[in-house]
Amino acid sequence: MxxxxxxxxxxxxxxxxxxxxxxxxxxxxxxxxxxxxxxxxxxxxxxxxxxxxxxxxxxxxxxxxxxxxxxxxxxxxxxxxxxxxxxxxxxxxxxxxxxxxxxxxxxxxxxxxxxxxxxxxxxxxxxxxxxxxxxxxxxxxxxxxxxxxxxxxxxxxxxxxxxxxxxxxxxxxxxxxxxxxxxxxxxxxxxxxxxxxxxxxxxxxxxxxxxxxxxxxxxxxxLPEDLMQVRYEDPRVGWFGLRKYNYSSDALKSDEVRLIRRWRLEPKNKKAYARGKLTEPVKPIVYYLDPATPEKWRPYFIKGIEDWNSAFEKAGFKNAIQAKIAPTAEENPDFSPEDVRFSTVRYVASTTRNAVGPSVSDPRTGEIIESDIIWYHNHLKSYRNRYLLETGAANPKARTLDTPEEEIGEMMRRVISHEIGHALGLPHNMKASSAYPVDSLRSGSFTQENGIATTIMDYARYNYIAQPGDENIRFVRQLGPYDDYAIEWGYRYFPNSSAEEDQKILKSFVDERSTDPMYMFGGRGNDPDAQTEDIGDNSVQASTYGLSNLRIVAENLEQWTTTSGQSYEDLEELYGEMLGVYRRYIYHVASVVGGVHETLLTKGQPGEPYQVVNKAEQEKALEFLNENVWTPQYWLIENALVSKFSKSGKLKSVISLNKRMLNRLMDADRLNLMWDTNSSLIGNGLSPQELLDRLAGDLVYGRTTPDQVERELQKYFAHQLKELMSDDGLALELKGKSLALQNELKSYVKTKKESENETLNAHYAYILNVLEEENKGSK
Structure with missing residues (x-):
């Protein structure tokens, strides 16, 4: 009963x-x-x-x-x-x-x-x-x-x-x-x-x-009653995982272990698989496209999903992942996107500018059970706008808001591939975009064969490095060698072996590759090679190319966005996003200052896990900032452009952006970290004292007749020195340096405030007042 x-x-x-x-x-x-x-x-x-x-x-x-x-x-x-x-x-x-x-x-x-x-x-x-x-x-x-x-x-x-x-x-x-x-x-x-x-x-x-x-x-x-065999994480390969504490470990403690999250893929023909033959899985990964997906975009979604088959072939599987159009009610009345037996790509009519790739996994083993990729319609706008701003200078196809269908389709394809990567178990790998030399990204043959980063899982969306005149350039990301490597590591099937035996085999696989930049994994942290939205192995060189292109875009932004009889609404939106692009480029360079290179290693592999960024590299980054940030960038606020949509101008916005950059460099936590890493880690880095001296030289001593933008930064620099003295968290040695620098600056300002220029007199008097108030407060 x-x-x-x-x-x-x-x-x-x-x-x-x-x-x-x-x-x-x-x-x-x-x-x-x-x-x-x-x-x-x-x-x-x-x-x-x-x-x-x-x-x-x-x-x-x-x-x-x-x-x-x-x-x-x-x-x-x-x-x-x-x-x-x-x-x-x-x-x-x-x-x-x-x-x-x-x-x-x-x-x-x-x-x-x-x-x-x-x-x-x-x-x-x-x-x-x-x-x-x-x-x-x-x-x-x-x-x-x-x-x-x-x-x-x-x-x-x-x-x-x-x-x-x-x-x-x-x-x-x-x-x-x-x-x-x-x-x-x-x-x-x-x-x-x-x-x-x-x-x-x-x-x-x-x-x-x-x-x-x-x-x-x-x-x-x-949840499945037949538990899938677990696979232990190797931190040198990026993978979403589950943390567990094993109290039966031989270690003299509860042993922390991490399991990766992955789909259950087993070959239909295990004998053929063992001989190295490509074999279909018993149960392939199948995604059904939402019937609401516009027909013209469906082929790109399908390609974006099935692009991963090339990576699964490295793991020995063919046709491992498939895309299908969801059946109609007449074809299959039992089909529903909410049924956990079916994974879907859902097309959502929403103003949200995003796409996500969530999945559900068994918390006991890490087996992924199903996933639903979500594409929000307005994400098209994000890619249209960035395509114009980041590639328009060198890419004639991007010089319009009516992006050709095949171009926007290619971008959608790669977004879906990225989200499918998450659903397969792969997290972001921001280290991957630093593997390729900057100048290689100006090569048509190189970019067509290798893309612009070693993985689709980086935020390396567009080739902003290629310059006008470079030919046959690939401007949009694609899957790369890291994706093949990660999928083979996570999905290679080993018959008749335990998870511990698999772990030993896979460790050797990673030992042979993980120090090669093509296969490196890394998060963000303090590593300038693991940033979002960047490409190339040299941030200063890459951002120099990027800003050269962005100047061309700024000159043509009205022409490329606004037709006769149209309002300037799109121009205003694109201008705001252009400032965001500028901000990204300069922040990529700022991350070099005080940066620490991180390489994920195990004992026995060559190299050092943490090394301070070389002092010469940091000085080049400061030279870039002096030229492209501290020196006023009036091309960003050209009257002929800004007056089309703003009654108040954008000077304040640019000054605010520059102040945030200065605040980032003079942050007490950053200065403390530089002081600590230079004392503890391998490498010859820039000291925090040298950084403050360099900023004083670039912002104040080197600008004898500062204009309105430069004056704002000089005043802000004085205020930041004051803030450092009142920050209880700043190392005492650095407080001493800050006080000495304030005294030097005060002496310099006294010699300048007696000039014949009333504006400059008032300016230097203001700075002197700030510094003297600080000295009173420190007694």
């Missing part, structure tokens, strides 16, 4: 019956409600939600994933539709007359036959998220009511981070403005969507309602 359990999600009173009493005639109630059968069979009529499942589901491993489906505008730059807020392994446990929903930890582990397993269990008691009282045990059914579980902000949902709750002064969810929206069930998952509304006393600009409303989706997913 099969036993069934029913969970009721709804109001605190059901049909006028108190919450702690049985519900009579439950069958007749359920028969009147829309039903959806599956993992948890749902009965939902808009007021009440009942879930029915087999008793066999008790204490089974289930995964509950919570995501934002819709969210308020201007809420957070780091959360958007599709963002995951929680992912937890859960059990339904019967305790007397109740069902407990338990969150199960998978972080602390031990071998089943190891006696320490008992201690692990005793010292890692799983929390009870909610208890559902049993209301009826009549016949074969058990009825459970869960009051307001999906109409409240359960801590387990993690809808709003504590920091944002504090910043926006968000109150508790308002149950009168919160509701369950829908419930659907499929063979391996159940989907529940609900709306939560919160009052807020400090909403973001533009929110006059003092209200945040979110639509939230919960996926309850059956």
């Amino acid at each position: 099969k036993y069934l359990l029913l969970i009721v999600f709804g109001l605190s009173l059901q049909l006028g019956v108190a919450q702690d009493k049985p519900i009579k005639n439950l069958d007749s109630i359920l028969n009147t409600m829309p039903k959806s059968e599956g993992l948890l069979t749902t009965y939902f009529d808009g007021d009440k939600l009942y879930l029915e499942f087999s008793k066999e589901a008790l204490e089974k491993d289930l995964l509950m994933v919570t995501r934002l489906k819709q969210l308020p505008s201007n809420y957070s730059a780091y959360r958007n539709a599709g963002s995951k807020t929680s992912e937890q392994l859960i059990h339904l446990v019967k305790v007397g007359k109740s069902i407990d929903l338990i969150q199960v930890s998978t972080t602390n582990v031990a071998d089943e036959d190891d006696p320490i397993q008992l201690s692990v269990a005793q010292n890692n008691l799983n929390p009870i998220l909610v208890t559902f009282p049993i209301k009826s045990e009549e016949g074969e059914n058990i009825v459970i009511e869960a009051s307001s579980f999906f109409n409240s902000d359960s801590p387990s949902f993690n809808i709003i981070p504590d920091g944002l709750k504090k910043d926006y002064k968000i109150g508790k969810a308002d149950d009168k403005r919160s509701r369950i929206n829908s419930a659907k069930s499929f063979p391996q998952n159940t989907e529940i969507t609900h709306t939560l509304t919160f009052p807020t006393d400090n909403p973001p600009r533009g929110n006059s309602t003092n209200t945040f409303t979110f639509q939230v989706n919960h996926s309850i997913i059956a």
